[in-house]
Amino acid sequence: TxxxxxxxxxxxxxxxLETLLQRGHSVVTTVRTPQKGQHILDAHPNLSKxxxxxxxVADIARSNAFDxxxxxxxxxxxxxxxxxxxHFKSEDNQKELLDPAVNGTVGLLQAIxxxxxxxxRVVVTSSSAAILDxxxxxxxxxxxxxxxxxxxxxxxxxANGYRASKTFAERAAWKFVEDNKPNFSLSVCxxxxxxxxxxxxLESLSSVxxxxxxxxxxxxxxxxxxxPYTGNHLFVDVRDLALGHALAVEKPEAxxxxxxxxxxxxxxxxxxxxxxxxxxDLRDNLPVGEALKSGDYPARGTYGFDSSRSxxxxxxxxxxxKDSIVDAVKSLQKISVS
Ligand code: NDP
Numbered sequence: 333t334x335x336x337x338x339x340x341x342x343x344x345x346x347x348x349l350e351t352l353l354q355r356g357h358s359v360v361t362t363v364r365t366p367q368k369g370q371h372i373l374d375a376h377p378n379l380s381k382x383x384x385x386x387x388x389v390a391d392i393a394r395s396n397a398f399d400x401x402x403x404x405x406x407x408x409x410x411x412x413x414x415x416x417x418x419h420f421k422s423e424d425n426q427k428e429l430l431d432p433a434v435n436g437t438v439g440l441l442q443a444i445x446x447x448x449x450x451x452x453r454v455v456v457t458s459s460s461a462a463i464l465d466x467x468x469x470x471x472x473x474x475x476x477x478x479x480x481x482x483x484x485x486x487x488x489x490x491a492n493g494y495r496a497s498k499t500f501a502e503r504a505a506w507k508f509v510e511d512n513k514p515n516f517s518l519s520v521c522x523x524x525x526x527x528x529x530x531x532x533x534l535e536s537l538s539s540v541x542x543x544x545x546x547x548x549x550x551x552x553x554x555x556x557x558x559x560p561y562t563g564n565h566l567f568v569d570v571r572d573l574a575l576g577h578a579l580a581v582e583k584p585e586a587x588x589x590x591x592x593x594x595x596x597x598x599x600x601x602x603x604x605x606x607x608x609x610x611x612x613d614l615r616d617n618l619p620v621g622e623a624l625k626s627g628d629y630p631a632r633g634t635y636g637f638d639s640s641r642s643x644x645x646x647x648x649x650x651x652x653x654k655d656s657i658v659d660a661v662k663s664l665q666k667i668s669v670s
Contacts, residue, residue, distance in 0.1 A: 333357045333358075333409045333410050333581060333582070334357070334358050334359075334360075334404065334406055334407065334408050334409050334410075335352055335357050335358070335359050335360075335408065335409070335410045335411065335412060335581060336359075336360050336361075336362070336401065336402060336404070336408045336410075336411045336412070336448075336451075337349055337352065337359050337360070337361040337362070337411075337412045337414060338361070338362045338389070338392065338398075338411075338412070338413045338414055338415040338436075338440065339361075339362060339363075339392075339413075339414045339415025339416070340359075340361025340362065340363055340368075340369075340372055340386060340414075341363050341364070341368040341371070341372070341532060341533070342414060342415065342532060342541065343526070343530060343532055343541035343543070343544065343570065344414055344457060344523075344526055344570055344573060344574065345361070345412075345414035345415070345532075346372075346531050346532035347528075347531060347570045347571060347573070347574035348412055348414060348574045348577045348578070349361060349372070349384075350531065350574065351571075351574040351575055351577070351578045352412075352577075352578055352581070353376075353379070353383070353384065355578050355582070357410075357578075357581070358382060358383045358384070359383070359384055359385075360384075360385045360386065360387055360401075360404055360408075361384075361385075361386050361387075362386070362387055362388070362389040362392075362398075362401050362415065363386050363387075363388060363389075364388065364389070364390050364391070365388065365390070366386075366388060368386075368533070369386030369387075369388065370386075371533035372384070372386055372533070373385075373386065375533070387400075387401045389401050389415075391432070392415050392416075392432050392435070392436030392439065392440070393431040393432040393435045393436060394435075394439075395435065395439060396439065396443070397435075397436070397439050397440075397443075398439055398440045398443035398444075399443045399446070399447060400447075401443070402440075402443045402444050402447050402448040402451070403447050403448065407448065407450040407451075408448055408450060408451050409450055409451060409452055409453070410451060410452065410453045410454070410455070410581045411440065411444055411448075411451055411453075411454045411455070411516075412454075412455045412456075412457070412577055412581065413436075413437060413440055413454065413455070413456045413457060414457045414577075415432075415436060416432060416433045416436060416437075416457070416497065416498070416501065417429055417432050417433065417494075417497070418494065418541070418542050418543075419490075419494075419542050420490040420491060420494065420542065421490065422490040422493050422494070425486060425487050425488075425489075425490070425492070425493030425496070425497075426487065428493070429490075429493040429494055429496070429497040430486060430493065430496060430497050430500060432497075433497035433498065433500065433501040434497070434500050434501045434504050436501070437456060437501040437502075437504055437505050438501075438504050438505070438508060440454075441454065441505060441508045441509075441512075441514070442508075444514070444516060445508075445512055445514045445515075449515050450515075451515065451516045452515065452516050452517070453516055453517055453518075453519060453580075453581055453586075453587065454505075454516050454517075454518050454519070455518075455519045455520070455521065455577055455580045455581055455586075456501075456502065456505050456518065456519075456520045456521070457520075457521050457523070457577070458498055458501070458502040458505075458520045458521065458522045458590065459498040459502075459522055459523060459524075460473075460522055460523060460524035460525075460564060460566060460592065460594070461479060461494060461495040461498040461499065461564075462478065462479050462495075462498045462499040462501075462502045462503075462522060463475070463477045463478065463479060463522050463592060464477070464479060464524075464564065464635055465477070465479055465480055466495075467480075469630070469632045469633050469634070469635060470632070470633035470634065470635070470636070471635065471636065472635075472636030472637065472638055473592065473635060473636065473637055473638065474592055474637075474638040474640075474641070475522070475589070475590045475591065475592050475641055478499065478503075479495055479496075479498075479499045481495055481496045481499055483496070483500075486500070502520055502522075502590070505518055505520065506518065506520075517587030517588055518587070518588065519580040519581075519586040519587055519588070519589055519590075519591070520589070520590040520591065521573065521576050521577055521580060521590075521591055521593055522590055522591060522592045522593065523568045523573045523576075523593045523594075524564055524566035524567055524568060524594055524637075525543050525563075525564055525565075525566065525567045525568075525598075526543045526567070526568055526569075526570050526573055527543060527544065527547070527567050527568075527569060527570065527598075527653075527656040527657065527660055528544075528569045528570035528571055528655075528656040528659055528660050529570070529571075529659040529660055529662065529663035530544060530660065530663045530664065530667065531663065534667050536667075537552075537664065537667060537668055540664070544660055544664070546560050546600055546603065547603060547607075547657065547660050547661060547664065548664055550600070550603060550604050550607055550614075550617070550618060550619075551607065551611075551614055551617060551661060551664060551665075552617060553616075553617035553618075555600075555604075555618075555619055555627075556617055556618065556619050556623065557619065557623055558619065558623055558626050559600050559601055559604055559619040559623060559624050559625070559626050559627025559628075560600050560626070560627060561600070561626060561627070562598070562599045562600045562601075562627055562628070562629065562630065564635075565597050565598055565599055565629055565630070565634055565635070566594050566596070566597060566598075566635055566637055567594075567595055567596065567597075567598045567653065567656065568593050568594055568595040568650065569595050569650065569651040569655060569656040570656070571651065572593065572595060572648060572649070572650050572651055573593055575648065576591060576593045576642060576646060576648050579646040579647065579648065580646065583645070583646060585645055586645060586646060589641065589645065591639075591641055591642040591645070591646065591648075592637060592638070592639050592641070592642065593639060593642050593648065593650075594637045594639040594650070595650035595651060595652070595653070595656070596650065596652065596653060597629075597634055598653045599627055599628050599629045600627030601624050601625070601627035601628045601629075602653060603627075603653070603657055604618050604619055604624060604627060605624075606653065606654050606657045606658070607657060607661060610654075610657075610658050610661070611661055614661075
């Protein structure tokens with residue numbers, strides 16, 4: 333299958349790219365600059381441009397941003413939409429989070445609808461943020477659930493902004509399909525916190541993607557005096573999530589469905605303990621005793637999850653936390669010495 337993948341410079345998309353290539357697909361990925369595209373080509377010196385190439389989409393929030401990116405020869409048969417801002421630094425939620433998430437998703441679907449009629453499947457990377465309701469912290473969640481955040485709440489604080497960006501973008505994608513009845517079917521991946529090895533190009537450890545920053549901070553000693561607060565204590569390994577995306581591209585029965593892809597529960601305290609057990613050299617940097625307590629599960633209780641649809645429809649299986657942490661640490665160690 334010939335696939336367009338958005339945001340190939342990112343943490344998750346780099347794994348999706350790798351998994352798609354391994355499974356015999358050819359991929360064109362969008363990036364913001366030619367330099368970012370070149371890094372991806374450089375990491376795959378043996379692949380021809382027919383198998384892997386990039387195209388520049390400088391800002392997914394702009395209208396018609398994807399109009400030419402969706403056109404290719406041979407034409408695309410599937411699209412995976414991974415690009416979306418994921419950070420908690422926003423000062424203007426509408427501009428920095430909601431617009432790129434919602435306009436990026438709808439703009440991409442419109443471009444496919446207009447200019448790429450050969451596309452049969454679109455897979456969107458949504459989030460557990462579009463499922464979980466933080467006011468019900470001990471409920472068991474599945475694909476049937478939607479985060480109830482409102483436009484008014486969306487503008488208050490970066491965490492609400494991010495949660496709303498994912499909820500509104502996914503809702504808009506389902507609405508687009510319902511309203512327009514396009515040639516393609518939609519499939520959505522809803523991961524919680526994504527952990528695991530970093531394989532995309534990083535300028536330095538300061539640009540580690542949001543979900544792996546806690547691991548970097550535990551390794552470096554930055555969290556020695558206070559283990560970071562865990563927040564959403566559900567995780568999935570990035571490699572399992574990437575395989576989930578590839579299976580959502582490949583399996584006809586994935587069409588019209590969202591998939592809550594959850595590997596299990598975790599706390600930052602458990603991450604610190606795994607690092608301490610597996611990497612004795614890092615023990616001195618880690619929080620212990622009282623300093624670990626802030627990284628424990630929240631006192632209000634923990635979200636339950638039902639990920640059976642992903643296992644039954646896609647056949648996904650999930651790695652344990654230890655594998656994600658050990659491989660993430662190894663990848664970060666490589667970056668710090670390079
Ligand atoms: P990254 O920050 O590593 O990747 C985000 C990607 O989106 C990058 O390629 C980035 O480009 C691109 N991007 C962001 N804003 C724009 C924009 N305005 N125009 C063009 N490109 C843009 O994060 P992840 O890999 O973790 O996130 C990928 C997807 O997964 C997102 O949709 C995110 O919401 C979702 N997700 C992530 C989770 C996690 O724990 N990591 C959990 C649940 C969902 P550049 O590299 O140039 O900045």
